[in-house]
Amino acid sequence: MEGKIQDRDLQFLVGMFDRVAPSYDLLNHLLSLGVDFRWRHMAVESLGIRDGDLILDIATGTGDLAFAALKKGKCAVVGIDLSSVMLSLADGKRKSKSHDGRYTLIRADAYDMPFRDHVFHHAMISYGVRNIHDWERLFSETRRLLKRGGKIAILEFSIPESTVFRLPYLFYLERLLPFIGGVVSGNREPYAYLRDTVKAFPPPREVVRRVKGQGFNVLEVRPLTFGICHLYVAESRGGKN
């Protein structure tokens, strides 16, 4: 996809990801307390990827989820994202690893992906559904692209439900993270955005309800690390009508 993004909110969002991209990996490791590699591994495992599978990584960012999938076996991953800076970082990492050309990067909008119907065995999206607001368009497009029985693994931050973990985590999210992030990157804005969007994101039962409403059967909901993240695995009930 070439050219300017038309939607102003989307333009703002992508501009923010372009700016945050250089410190993005660090930000991710901070917010996840360093366990995001393990979470990505679990997300990839949940799909039951087989050699030869073609996997769609929606909002691929700097590519860590795609690399986790490529490590699993001889699958191929197509990663799409709207941020050209994120994509160029993913490209740099791709060049430094040897994946025999199995990771393809495309600048594209998750609402309108440039692929034929039912070409992907599975899809995955990590920390994207919090930023891609129109779930009807996102999931109908994903359903269109998945083969019959194709699954989607969704990783997203959440607020722990138990008060024992909830209160310290909120303190971390509201006070420590923007402070540390601001000091480390010299830019507080993305950390404030992260804090606000994590707090505003629906709780897991609501996520499940909404994903079901988008034509998917939810197969698994797994809280990770005291519930600061959740893995959702869902199966498409069929292509776009």
Ligand SMILES: C[S@@+](CC[C@H](N)C(=O)[O-])C[C@H]1O[C@@H](n2cnc3c(N)ncnc32)[C@H](O)[C@@H]1O
């Ligand atoms: C929080 S990052 C997640 C990156 C990566 N999946 C990861 O696990 O680190 C969210 C990404 O979503 C991308 N994004 C936001 N809206 C998008 C859209 N409509 N289409 C494609 N990518 C989008 C942003 O550019 C950004 O790279």
